Amino acid sequence: MSDNMSGSTSSGGSGRSGGSSGDAGLARMAMTVLQPGFDGTEPPEWLRRALGEGLGGAVLFARNLTGPAQTAELVAALRRENPDVIVAVDEEGGAVTRLEAAAGSSWPGNLALGIADDAGRTERVARGIGRMLAAAGITLDYAPSADVNADPRNPVIGIRSFGSDPALVSRHTAAWVRGVQGTGVAACAKHFPGHGDTVTDSHLALPTVHASLDLLRERDLPPFRAAVETGVRAVMCGHLLVPALDPDHPATLSRSILTGLLREELGFDGMLVTDAIEMGAVAALHPPGELAVRALAAGVDAICVGTSSPGGESVLALRDAIVAAVRRGELAEERLAEAAARVLDLAAWYTANAAARAKVTGEREEASGELGTGSGELGMEAARAALRVTVRDARLAPALPLTRPPLVVDIAPRLNLAVAPGTPTGIFGAMTELMPGTTGHTVTTDSPGLPDLGEGGEAGRPLVLVAHDAHRQPWAAEILARAVRLRPDAIVVETGVPGEPAGAVHIATHGISRVSARIVALHLTCGQ
Numbered sequence: 001m002s003d004n005m006s007g008s009t010s011s012g013g014s015g016r017s018g019g020s021s022g023d024a025g026l027a028r029m030a031m032t033v034l035q036p037g038f039d040g041t042e043p044p045e046w047l048r049r050a051l052g053e054g055l056g057g058a059v060l061f062a063r064n065l066t067g068p069a070q071t072a073e074l075v076a077a078l079r080r081e082n083p084d085v086i087v088a089v090d091e092e093g094g095a096v097t098r099l100e101a102a103a104g105s106s107w108p109g110n111l112a113l114g115i116a117d118d119a120g121r122t123e124r125v126a127r128g129i130g131r132m133l134a135a136a137g138i139t140l141d142y143a144p145s146a147d148v149n150a151d152p153r154n155p156v157i158g159i160r161s162f163g164s165d166p167a168l169v170s171r172h173t174a175a176w177v178r179g180v181q182g183t184g185v186a187a188c189a190k191h192f193p194g195h196g197d198t199v200t201d202s203h204l205a206l207p208t209v210h211a212s213l214d215l216l217r218e219r220d221l222p223p224f225r226a227a228v229e230t231g232v233r234a235v236m237c238g239h240l241l242v243p244a245l246d247p248d249h250p251a252t253l254s255r256s257i258l259t260g261l262l263r264e265e266l267g268f269d270g271m272l273v274t275d276a277i278e279m280g281a282v283a284a285l286h287p288p289g290e291l292a293v294r295a296l297a298a299g300v301d302a303i304c305v306g307t308s309s310p311g312g313e314s315v316l317a318l319r320d321a322i323v324a325a326v327r328r329g330e331l332a333e334e335r336l337a338e339a340a341a342r343v344l345d346l347a348a349w350y351t352a353n354a355a356a357r358a359k360v361t362g363e364r365e366e367a368s369g370e371l372g373t374g375s376g377e378l379g380m381e382a383a384r385a386a387l388r389v390t391v392r393d394a395r396l397a398p399a400l401p402l403t404r405p406p407l408v409v410d411i412a413p414r415l416n417l418a419v420a421p422g423t424p425t426g427i428f429g430a431m432t433e434l435m436p437g438t439t440g441h442t443v444t445t446d447s448p449g450l451p452d453l454g455e456g457g458e459a460g461r462p463l464v465l466v467a468h469d470a471h472r473q474p475w476a477a478e479i480l481a482r483a484v485r486l487r488p489d490a491i492v493v494e495t496g497v498p499g500e501p502a503g504a505v506h507i508a509t510h511g512i513s514r515v516s517a518r519i520v521a522l523h524l525t526c527g528q
Contacts, residue, residue: 023323026322026323026326026327026333026336027053027054027319027323028053028054029054029336029337029339029340030318030319030320030322030323030326030336031050031053031054031055031056031319032054032055032056032339032340032343032344033056033296033301033302033303033322033336033339033340033343034055034056034057034292034302034303034305034315034318034319035056035057035058035059035086035088035273035302035303035304035305036055036057036058036059036305036306036308036312036314036315037058037059037060037061037064037276037305037306037307037308038058038064038308038312039063039064039308039310040064041064041065041066041070041074042074042077043058043074043077043078043081044310044312046311046312046315047078047081047312048081049312050312050315050316051078051081051082051085052081052082054082055082055085055315056084056085056086056302056340056343056344056347057085057086057087057088057140057302057343058078058085058086058087058088059088059089059142059304059305059306060074060075060087060088060089060098060138061089061090061098061306061420062097062098062101062102062420063420064098065098065099065101068099068135068136071099071136072135072136072137075087075136075137075138076137079137084344084347084348084351085139085347086139086140086302086343086346086347086350087137087138087139087140088138088139088140088141088142088188088273088304089133089138089140089141089142090141090142090143090418091129091132091133091138091141091142091143092109092110092142092143092144092145092160093105093107093108093109093110093125093129093143093513094107094108094109094110094111094112094159094160094511094512094513094516095109095159095160095415095418095419095423095511095512095513096109096143096160096418096419096420097420097423097513098420099132099133099136100514101420101423103426103514104423104425104426104512104513104514104517105512105513105514105515106376106379106513106514106515107125107128107129107379107382107513107515108125108379108382108383108386108509108510108511108513108515108516109159109160109511109512109513110144110145110159110160110161110162110172110176110511111149111158111159111160111161111162111163111386111497111510111511112159112382112383112385112386112509112510112511112513112516113125113162113172113382113386114161114162114163114168114169114172114510115163115385115386115388115510116382116385116386117168117172118385119171119172119174119175120175121378121381121382121385122162122172122175122176122179123175123176123178123179124179124378125176125179125378125379125382126144126175126176126177126178126179126180126187127179127180127182127183127360128179128378128379129141129143129179129180130179130180130181130182130183130184130185130360131183131360131361131363133180133183133185134183134184134185134356134357134360134361135361138185139185139186139346139347139350140185140186140187140188140233140234140346140350141180141185141186141187141188142188142190142236142273143176143180143187143188143190144162144172144173144176144177144187144189144190145157145160145161145162145190145191145195146169146173146189146190146191146192146194146223146224146226146227147160147161147169147190147191147194147195147196147220147223147238148161148163148164148165148166148169148194148196148197148219148220148223149161149163149164149196149497150164150196150197150219150220151196151197151198151199152164152471152472152497152499153199153472154195154196154197154198154199155199155200155201155416155472156195156198156201156202156203156416156418157195157196157198158469158496158497159495159496159497159510159511159512160418161196164196166218166219166220166222166223167222169222169223170222170223170225170226171226173189173223173224173226173227173230174226174227174229174230177189177227177230177231177232178230181231181232181233182356182360183356183357183360184350184353184354184355184356184357184360185350185357186233186234186346186349186350187227187232187233187234188232188233188234188235188236188273189223189224189227189228189232189234189235189236190235190236190237190238190275191236191237191238191239191240191275192224192235192236192237192238192251192257192258192262193209193216193220193221193224193237193238193240193242193245193251193257193261193262194209194216194219194220194221194223194224194238194240195207195238195240196220197209197210197211197219197220198240200281201416201417202238202239202240202275202279202280202281203279203280203281203416203417203418204279204280204281204417205280205281206239206240206241206250206280206281206282206284206285207239207240207241207281208240208241208242208243209240209241209242209243209244210243211242211244212244213244213245216242216244216245221266224262224266225266228266228267228268232268232270233270233271233346233349234270234271234272234273234346235262235268235270235271235272235273236272236273236274236275236304237251237252237257237258237262237272237273237274237275237300238251238252238275239251239252239274239275239279239281239282240281242257245257245261249298250281250282250285252274252275252277252282252291252295252298252300253282253285253291253294253295253298254298255297255298255299257298258272258298258299258300259298259299262299263299269342270342270345270346271301271302271342271343271345271346272299272300272301272302272342273300273301273302273303273304274295274300274302274303274304275304276304276305276306276307277291277292277295277303277304277305278305278306278307279306288305288314288317288318288321289317289318289320289321289322290321292318292321292322293321293322293325293330293331296322296331296335296336296339297330297331297332297335300339301338301339301340301342301343302339302342302343303318305318322336379513379515380515380518380519382515383509383511383513383515383516383518383519384519386509386510386511386516387507387508387509387510387516387519387520387523388498388507388508388510389505389506389507389508389523390501390505390506390507390508391504391505392501392502392503392504392505392506393488393504396488396489396504397489397491397504397505398462398489398491398504398505400505400523400524400527401524401525401526401527402435402462402524402525404461404462405431405435405436405437405438405439405461406431406435406438406439406461406462406463406464406491406524407438407439407440407441407451407453407454407461407462407463407464408427408428408431408438408439408440408441408464408466409440409441409442409443409450409451409453409463409464409465409466409483410425410427410428410440410441410442410443410466411443411465411466411467411468411470411476411479411480412425412442412443412444412468413468413469413473413476415468419512423512425466425468425495425512425517426512426513426514426516426517426518427464427466427493427495427517427520427521428440428466429517430514430517430518430520430521431464431521431524431525433521434521434522434525434526435521435524435525439461443479445475448475448479450479450482450483450486453483453486453487454487460487462489462491463483463487463489463490463491464490464491464492464493464524465480465483465484465490465491465492465493465503466493466495467480467492467493467494467495467496468494468495468496468512469496469497470494470496470499470502471497471498471499471500472496472497472499480492480502481502484502484503488503488504489504490503490504490505491503491504491505491506491507491524492505492506492507493507493508493509493520494506494507494508494509495509495511495512495516496511496512497510498510507520507523
């Protein structure tokens with residue numbers, strides 16, 4: 001193996017001693033550092049067996065969840081097999097939601113919070129998300145995204161970032177961590193050392209961050225430093241090549257980045273977890289077992305695996321690869337023991353914070369009063385604070401509130417793979433609810449034709465064009481421009497990172513969420 005594989009460490013701390021273990025002890029430690037996903041809304045038999053054998057974590061996705069009661073029972077079933085299991089989920093708010101994927105999140109995402117720039121509100125929103133997770137029994141939220149969105153062309157971060165200013169991102173990252181962890185649920189700052197200055201989606205291929213060391217320290221690292229100083233319990237590393245930090249290894253496999261920079265320089269001593277190792281950025285570099293071993297040697301404590309084989313064979317293969325690497329001397333046993341101990345430390349922190357979860361789940365939910373839904377005053381307030389309305393041509397702009405049901409044309413992109421399939425922008429549904437008779441049409445790359453838009457003024461329906469990151473997608477930009485040429489009186493709603501305003505009226509939500517969609521609908525139908 002390369003020099004990057006040598007990973008003998010002895011940082012001390014609870015349970016972090018090395019020493020020789022038998023095969024059973026090694027296998028249990030190897031199981032402890034794995035965090036796989038699975039299929040189905042109940043734990044499959046292989047997962048129950050693995051939990052009994054010490055599997056340290058499980059990751060929930062939208063495919064596993066049907067509602068608050070089922071989610072809570074699923075988590076309880078996992079804990080019956082292993083009370084210390086770390087149950088993790090990506091619940092960022094906005095476009096990336098697992099518990100509310102079917103209807104859309106009842107909390108606006110990071111960009112919306114950053115645009116409003118009220119750190120107190122960000123902390124309250126994060127507390128609301130934490131309350132929802134605490135009620136479900138979730139241990140760890142793979143959030144917030146602490147990435148500084150330095151490149152507006154970024155296909156995978158975008159609205160998931162608080163913004164492009166490092167100081168703003170730092171204060172909102174810290175506020176988000178405080179909000180979630182105050183509910184007794186662990187937060188996880190991602191994607192270290194920063195995924196914001198990329199034009200490649202790491203789900204598909206390996207991005208490279210072309211920035212000098214000075215720029216990285218000035219721009220990308222401050223939010224992670226702020227998270228560490230706030231006491232964040234976990235950090236997720238990104239599948240990124242950052243030549244200024246390590247020209248030879250992606251961050252996930254880089255000892256100089258994960259141990260030298262994150263551990264030794266920034267002082268992080270919590271649980272370090274990979275992004276999913278089946279992602280295209282690293283999956284082509286090495287087989288899964290070798291990826292896991294190299295990541296552990298570099299300083300990772302937990303291996304996230306989004307998809308597993310139907311019978312769990314892939315999870316057992318990872319376990320066996322880790323054990324074999326220790327036996328061959330390619331992975332220091334002390335390093336594996338340290339990683340497993342950090343996983344167990346996080347589980348112990350969760351147990352110790354039971355009172356905080358009991359308190360927060362017993363409170364009247366500031367957002368709604370209906371535990372676990374999240375929709376209501378706080379989510380709406382946060383979404384409203386992020387709304388930006390530009391009247392570009394008052395002569396053509398339809399009078400608001402609208403007096404006739406509009407035609408809503410959704411120019412729907414293929415959202416990145418961090419977003420659950422089918423997550424709605426929600427504008428059409430929200431408009432239909434408030435103004436029955438609203439009609440809708442969806443335009444995609446596979447079905448790019450516009451409907452009959454009719455004539456402007458009194459002869460046609462009001463037209464609402466919904467786009468997401470239109471400036472970043474030439475096909476969407478062309479369709480939007482064509483529609484506006486045909487109907488210069490159109491209202492354009494941009495749910496992504498806004499580019500140049502278009503239409504007679506341009507509305508920027510700065511994110512996809514159920515509450516953002518409802519705020520747009522209220523603005524158009526009630527003037528609110």
